[in-house]
Amino acid sequence: xxxxxxxxxxxxxxxxxxxxxxxxxxxxxxxxxxxxxxxxxxxxxxxxxxxxxxxxxxxxxxxxxxxxxxxxxxxxxxxxxxxxxxxxxxxxxxxxxxxxxxxxxxxxxxxxxxxxxxxxxxxxxxxxxxxxxxxxxxxxxxxxxxxxxxxxxxxxxxxxxxxxxxxxxxxxxxxxxxxxxxxxxxxxxxxxxxxxxxxxxxxxxxxxxxxxxxxxxxxxxxxxxxxxxxxxxxxxxxxxxxxxxxxxxxxxxxxxxxxxxxxxxxxxxxxxxxxxxxxxxxxxxxxxxxxxxxxxxxxxxxxxxxxxxxxxxxxxxxxxxxxxxxxxxxxxxxxxxxxxxxxxxxxxxxxxxx
Numbered sequence: 001x002x003x004x005x006x007x008x009x010x011x012x013x014x015x016x017x018x019x020x021x022x023x024x025x026x027x028x029x030x031x032x033x034x035x036x037x038x039x040x041x042x043x044x045x046x047x048x049x050x051x052x053x054x055x056x057x058x059x060x061x062x063x064x065x066x067x068x069x070x071x072x073x074x075x076x077x078x079x080x081x082x083x084x085x086x087x088x089x090x091x092x093x094x095x096x097x098x099x100x101x102x103x104x105x106x107x108x109x110x111x112x113x114x115x116x117x118x119x120x121x122x123x124x125x126x127x128x129x130x131x132x133x134x135x136x137x138x139x140x141x142x143x144x145x146x147x148x149x150x151x152x153x154x155x156x157x158x159x160x161x162x163x164x165x166x167x168x169x170x171x172x173x174x175x176x177x178x179x180x181x182x183x184x185x186x187x188x189x190x191x192x193x194x195x196x197x198x199x200x201x202x203x204x205x206x207x208x209x210x211x212x213x214x215x216x217x218x219x220x221x222x223x224x225x226x227x228x229x230x231x232x233x234x235x236x237x238x239x240x241x242x243x244x245x246x247x248x249x250x251x252x253x254x255x256x257x258x259x260x261x262x263x264x265x266x267x268x269x270x271x272x273x274x275x276x277x278x279x280x281x282x283x284x285x286x287x288x289x290x291x292x293x294x295x296x297x298x299x300x301x302x303x304x305x306x307x308x309x310x311x312x313x314x315x316x317x318x319x320x321x322x323x324x325x326x327x328x329x330x331x332x333x334x335x336x337x338x339x340x341x342x343x344x345x346x347x348x349x350x351x352x353x354x
Contacts, residue, residue, distance in 0.1 A: 005157065012153040013339055019146035020332035022130070026143060029127035030199070031325030034310050034318045036120035047115060052085040053107030059089070059232045062104050065111065066091055079232070079251040088112050098125075128207065141207045147200030154189050165190035181341075185334040188327050195324050202308035205301055230261070230284045239263040239277045242289045246275045254281050260288065267292055270312035273302030 032039075041048050059079075078099070080090035088103040099121060103112045115121070129136030155162070164170050165187045172183050232251065239248055248265040260278035267275045278288035292299050306312055310321045 008153050008156050012150055012157060013335075015146040015149045015153070016332060016335045017339065019143040019150075020336055022139060022143045023147060023332050024329050025130065026127055026140070026203075027325050027329040029123045031322045031329070032123050033120060033127060034321040034325065036124070037311075038318075039120050040115070040118055043118065044113065044115060047103050047113035048088055049086045050088050050105040050107065050112060056082070056106040057109055059236065062089055062106060062109050063091065063232070065109060066102055066104065076253050078253070081248055081251070082106050083247075083249065128210075137207055137210055141204055141211075144200045144204030144207060147196055148204065151193055151197040151200065155193060158186055158189070161186055162190045162193070181334050181337050185331060185338060188331055188334070192324050192328050192331075196328055198304070199308060202304035206305050206308060209305075230279075230281070235261060235263060235279055235284060238279075238284075238286060239265075242277050242286065243267065243275055243291055246291075270306050271303050273299045273306060 063076075076091055077094035078090075078092035080092070082089055087106075089106045091102045091104065093100050093102075098116060101115045103115070104110070105112055125131055128140055130139065132139070158165070161170075165183075168187065170180075170183045170187060172180055172187065174180050235251070236248055239246065243265075245267045246265045247267075248263050250262075250264045252262045252264070254260060259281070261281050262276050262278050264274045264276045266272070273292040275292045276288075276290050277286060278290075279285065280287050292302065310318055
């Protein structure tokens with residue numbers, strides 16, 4: 001084995017040994033998150049969905065009873081606006097790592113229910129920070145970087161083998177009938193190589209965004225500042241005026257004094273990234289307009305985040321994400337087996353003919 005190849009293999013192995021167990025958790029939890037919306041819709045249809053009426057009520061009117069019923073919701077962290085006629089309005093409040101969501105019928109103003117520790121939300125916390133707050137988020141970032149390193153070194157090591165692996169022109173079983181672990185590792189790696197590289201890169205970038213001060217409080221448990229008093233209907237109307245082609249989807253609220261209120265949505269295909277309009281939380285003045293088509297490098301970053309979430313291609317994309325995530329969960333296991341065998345073979349005494 002060439003010296004450069006040995007070094008590359010060593011980097012590949014050590015990156016896998018560092019992140020292997022964490023990556024099993026990340027990939028398997030990520031596979032379940034491919035259908036997080038569908039899972040919650042099936043489990044809580046009476047909360048998330050409503051009977052469409054003739055006309056939706058203003059957002060400000062819908063939030064008034066929530067403020068009265070839940071004083072601790074005096075300041076929200078996120079709104080998810082209805083995208084279909086039977087969607088409820090989601091009002092989210094972030095406390096530590098937990099997002100509590102109150103759902104409101106946008107036609108009648110009735111509170112349909114509250115969701116907190118559902119399976120998809122617990123899976124998301126496990127996926128992103130291992131239930132360990134800020135230290136867990138840092139570990140997740142390092143694992144994302146390790147995944148990028150492993151895909152790059154894996155391509156360098158097995159680039160001449162990838163074509164055969166993709167066409168299954170390698171024996172997955174040995175002559176004695178046992179599984180060929182090395183071949184399994186390479187075939188799964190070849191099929192998921194590009195996917196894992198993009199997921200590692202986009203996940204790392206998304207988690208790095210979580211280290212920004214306005215997001216980091218979700219991991220250290222600080223309380224938000226004073227309640228917001230602006231009309232959300234006025235902000236949404238101004239958003240539509242600034243970006244006529246954008247369909248607002250989310251409204252995120254500042255968790256620190258200097259942060260803006262941000263309205264986000266899509267102007268075209270989801271993979272084009274989010275467009276957004278930012279407002280001063282005190283005066284309501286527009287402080288930034290960022291159409292996805294004009295944001296350059298930021299557009300690429302936002303497109304990667306949208307790619308990571310998998311909400312851009314319907315059921316075929318979600319099913320592909322789930323299957324690739326499940327397959328990727330086997331790579332740290334087969335990689336560990338291969339590493340273990342290599343260390344054992346080096347310890348065995350060399351047999352010499354008499």
